[in-house]
Amino acid sequence: MDRPDIGDVAEILLDYVENDRTFQSDRITTVPTAAYFDQDIWQKEIDTVFKAVPLMLALTCEMPNPGDYKAMDAIGLPILITRDKAGVVHAFLNVCSHRGAPVANEGHGNCARFTCKYHSWTFGLDGRLLAVSDRAKFGDLDKATRGLRALPCEERAGMIFVVLTPDAPIDLDDFFQGMLDDFEAVGLKDWAFLGQREIVGANWKIAFDGYLEGYHFASLHPQTIHPRTPSNVTHYESFGPHIRIGFPQVSIAKLRDVPREDWRSQENNGFDFVRILFPNISAFLAPEITQIAQLFPGPTPEENRTVLTYVRRDPPRDAEDQTQIEAMIEFLRDVTYTEDYLIGLELQKGLKAQAHESIVLGRNERGNQFFHETLQWYMNGKQGPAPKI
Numbered sequence: 001m002d003r004p005d006i007g008d009v010a011e012i013l014l015d016y017v018e019n020d021r022t023f024q025s026d027r028i029t030t031v032p033t034a035a036y037f038d039q040d041i042w043q044k045e046i047d048t049v050f051k052a053v054p055l056m057l058a059l060t061c062e063m064p065n066p067g068d069y070k071a072m073d074a075i076g077l078p079i080l081i082t083r084d085k086a087g088v089v090h091a092f093l094n095v096c097s098h099r100g101a102p103v104a105n106e107g108h109g110n111c112a113r114f115t116c117k118y119h120s121w122t123f124g125l126d127g128r129l130l131a132v133s134d135r136a137k138f139g140d141l142d143k144a145t146r147g148l149r150a151l152p153c154e155e156r157a158g159m160i161f162v163v164l165t166p167d168a169p170i171d172l173d174d175f176f177q178g179m180l181d182d183f184e185a186v187g188l189k190d191w192a193f194l195g196q197r198e199i200v201g202a203n204w205k206i207a208f209d210g211y212l213e214g215y216h217f218a219s220l221h222p223q224t225i226h227p228r229t230p231s232n233v234t235h236y237e238s239f240g241p242h243i244r245i246g247f248p249q250v251s252i253a254k255l256r257d258v259p260r261e262d263w264r265s266q267e268n269n270g271f272d273f274v275r276i277l278f279p280n281i282s283a284f285l286a287p288e289i290t291q292i293a294q295l296f297p298g299p300t301p302e303e304n305r306t307v308l309t310y311v312r313r314d315p316p317r318d319a320e321d322q323t324q325i326e327a328m329i330e331f332l333r334d335v336t337y338t339e340d341y342l343i344g345l346e347l348q349k350g351l352k353a354q355a356h357e358s359i360v361l362g363r364n365e366r367g368n369q370f371f372h373e374t375l376q377w378y379m380n381g382k383q384g385p386a387p388k389i
């Protein structure tokens with residue numbers, strides 16, 4: 001196996017800190033400025049990536065029980081995810097086959113069937129059309145041909161993946177290349193859902209770039225992230241198009257007091273990881289609370305919508321714990337928005353001004369380089385070998 005053990009990554013991070021080094025690629029690269037506002041590029045990203053690859057649209061813990069559902073918007077498409085009586089997940093376009101109304105309002109819920117709010121046609125959790133109201137007057141309709149339009153959907157490692165194109169193939173093993181193993185290992189599927197927040201910002205790649213490096217921690221997060229995590233010390237690994245980013249904590253030297261064979265179990269105790277699922281998920285697994293950011297392009301190239309989902313290994317214990325959780329969620333949402341997303345809006349304005357034809361990514365920003373190379377690889381029809389870190 002060429003998959004480095006987490007303990008090995010910890011050893012690398014300790015070496016980086018003690019010797020003032022970081023992961024470096026072999027060269028500096030550039031990205032054309034237009035990639036952040038051009039309508040055609042944006043549309044190509046939607047078509048070749050967002051409508052082609054499995055997107056993580058929900059966590060298992062958002063809808064763990066039979067009859068649970070989640071209705072949501074994904075790049076302008078109304079989506080309905082359901083869990084049927086046998087516990088199997090399904091995804092559909094949330095569009096009634098009569099005249100096109102949504103069959104469920106956005107949000108989470110639980111039901112035995114969906115009743116369309118326009119003329120009360122009903123649909124099963126498996127998408128089948130169950131009943132046409134006042135059918136004798138409506139006329140004879142073959143119900144079997146008028147179910148909800150299904151989308152490829154599969155649940156794995158505590159996450160629900162959907163391809164936003166009906167009848168498209170879905171192959172999670174091929175796409176994830178082992179990237180989901182860590183989520184399996186921590187048992188994400190049994191974690192508790194704590195809440196969700198939504199923020200909006202600049203072009204989705206401007207926002208996503210911010211999750212891919214730690215070069216900005218001292219400048220942009222002096223009071224919040226930097227006291228825990230040194231700036232510009234990062235380790236990158238790729239699994240297919242996905243990235244595991246290792247960050248040392250300021251206190252990483254305390255690993256010296258732990259037997260080397262136990263370093264693999266010390267995540268969040270001296271070092272942390274941010275796990276990136278291509279193209280749009282950033283997950284920071286932490287014991288206090290975990291924030292999983294889900295970035296969606298649009299409605300225009302200069303805007304993104306980010307859903308922040310908060311989970312924890314254990315459900316809230318009592319009212320006091322619940323209050324602390326709420327405060328933590330507000331804090332993380334505020335840091336993400338006021339420290340990262342607001343500067344993103346300024347970047348958007350600056351890039352649109354076309355002062356420079358390209359932006360430049362340093363040898364230390366390998367995660368960003370790799371993300372843009374991977375995006376290009378998809379947009380070019382996946383020709384040639386896939387990029388690697």
Ligand code: FES
Nearest residue numbers: 096098099116119
């Ligand atoms: S649009 Fe749904 S029942 Fe008419």
Ligand SMILES: [Fe+2]
Nearest residue numbers: 210216220340
């Ligand atoms: Fe940041």
